Amino acid sequence: MSETDGLRERKKRQMYARLSDTAIALFLERGFEQVTVADVAAAVEVSKPTLFRYFPAKEDLVLHRLADHEGEAGRVVAGRPAGLSPIEALRRHFFDGLDRYDPVTGLNDRPEVLAFQRLLHGTPSLVARLYAYQERDEAVLAGVLGGPGGGVRARLAAGQIIAVRRVLAQENWRRIAAGRTADSLKQEAVDIAEEGFAQLAAALPHLAQK
Incomplete structure (x- = not known):
């Protein structure tokens, strides 16, 4: 893997973590049903299509916490x-x-x-x-x-x-x-x-x- 590929992969992992951590914080604060995918995207300052490229479903934002297992x-x-x-x-x-x-x-x-x-x-x-x-x-x-x-x-x-x-x-x-x-x-x-x-x-x- 080249240095460029390594940097790209690291940024990708960081975005996964940012989206998931932000979503979980919002879900804990307001409730899962009360927070939309658009709310999460806005909090991280990305578009909904960008968020869906990382997480196909709203529930996956939470389950990412278990991804390592x-x-x-x-x-x-x-x-x-x-x-x-x-x-x-x-x-x-x-x-x-x-x-x-x-x-x-x-x-x-x-x-x-x-x-x-x-x-x-x-x-x-x-x-x-x-x-x-x-x-x-x-x-x-x-x-x-x-x-x-x-x-x-x-x-x-x-x-x-x-x-x-x-x-x-x-x-x-x-x-x-x-x-x-x-x-x-x-x-x-x-x-x-x-x-x-x-x-x-x-x-x-x-x-x-x-």
Whole structure:
């Protein structure tokens, strides 16, 4: 990649971030339905067509916050060390996230994270978009587990894995939203995650073996 291409790519990433961050701030302030795409474009001083070149749908402005995690399960399995089973690689990755209080695990009580979670899970169109995002995660993971196309067995396994990760994160988020702190919930989150991955190992023994 040339220096010019690198600069262009960096500016593109910066624009993605500006649009997304500005939109989320407006959505949190006024409500998702009360803010239009034109409002976001005006706040960043770009045209609507320019905004739509970056984000085809209004909901994508919010989901961009999760873009770095899309396809993550597949990457973890594909990049695991030799001798480590897919389930164990995913278990270690999730536990590393808990240790870092990564918002994607649901174990994070920072006010701005809680506000984003309320926006995401409290807006029907965002919830629907989130499911589409999770389906893409399943497809990537199935492809890693079963080769191109995945196959039914790989797709079934990927669906179970993504579901467990989703339920664990949602349970942490719900308990924190009910008033728990991340620190006080940490050990319970670890225990529940151990149970979740143990169930996965029992249900998918061929993916739990080294």
